[in-house]
Amino acid sequence: MMLTERATIDSRNWRAGCMNEPDFATFARQIEHMQLLDGKLLSENIKSELAAEVDLLRERKGKIPHLAAVLVGENPASQVYVNSKIRSCEQIGFKSTLIRRPEDTSEPEVLDIIQSLNEDPDIDGFIVQLPLPKHINEEKVTLAIDHRKDVDGFHPVNFGRMAQGLPAFLPATPYGIVEMMRRYNIETSGKHCVVVGRSNIVGTPISILLSRKGYPGDCTVTLTHSRTKDLPAEVRRADIVVAAIGIPQFVKADWVKEGAVVIDVGINRIPDASKKSGARLVGDVDFDAVAPKCSYITPVPGGVGLMTVTALLMNTLKACKKEIYQ
Ligand SMILES: NC(=O)c1ccc[n+]([C@@H]2O[C@H](COP(=O)([O-])OP(=O)(O)OC[C@H]3O[C@@H](n4cnc5c(N)ncnc54)[C@H](OP(=O)(O)O)[C@@H]3O)[C@@H](O)[C@H]2O)c1
16 A cells, blocks of 8 residues: 555656656655555544444444534535545444534524533534634634533643643544554654644644653654744754644755654645646645655645544544543
8 A cells, every 4th residue: 555655656756747767766766765654544444443343332332423513604625524524424333413504603503503412412522613604703612512522622621631641532633643653653752843833723732742741742842833933944853743834835845854754734725727626735745845855754635634534533432432521
């Protein structure tokens, strides 16, 4: 699988005509030691494990994990994300409920939906897809969710417990990243990790998780952001780079140390006339230039995004089994 994907990178550069033959030979040699962190393959493996657990739960306890998702408005990206979450639930035998409301739904109406999901004993966990329309206060919504059903891990109770190393629902994207590191046996102890971006859903929590005691953790972490002075110099010191900025192909090859592990969280749509849709997805890392320098790198698409959905499913199963809260 890894080899096939390596070959895909080779052929993409080859076909694009961006390299002559000697350059291609050098490129092929350089990437010989690089491995793609394959979010697609890993998610499929984890989903098979989850499906087996669902069978056991059904047999032994007569229970099936139930995830609900609330989608307000017509944001196209949100619709894609929610549909993929619902599809994944179906794939592994979870029950799922999608609650869709129009863009002009009022804040009290959304809070009422949350209240009823909090009180519904059949719902193990639920998410409210962000971003919400501007007239709805996201903080109020997040706080209204019962932290015992907060499978997105955004509630301050879960965030605080995570920071203290207590059992908690971890935010889905950082959870997906650490699970990926664990399953690929990425060495983290004593490594210097530079996180680019400090959002509450990605940058800040992954910086906490990788600096916690234990594996995957025990990193020395630098958390960078838009006010960081000389960002390229900071990134150059990293054994592990986590890029979560939201700017296409922002992290350049000359910022990255030879042999670094690069985790690209970004999902950005850029114009591409060669595609039927006129656009394609890229990450926050200049993948083609950076990949040959890395020991491991996540592709976009096919990397962290798929692991995020899988992490949400892992949290929902934990909620159903009451592994975190009684
Ligand atoms: N793969 C997934 O499942 C997944 C999940 C969530 C998000 N994403 C993607 O990940 C990316 C980041 O998302 P997010 O929600 O974390 O973004 P966000 O809330 O917009 O935060 C972006 C962060 O990047 C920093 N930043 C912006 N410009 C910078 C610059 N020039 N130099 C250094 N830092 C800069 C910002 O710094 P300040 O704090 O100083 O403004 C901020 O901390 C987006 O592409 C998003 O679509 C993917």
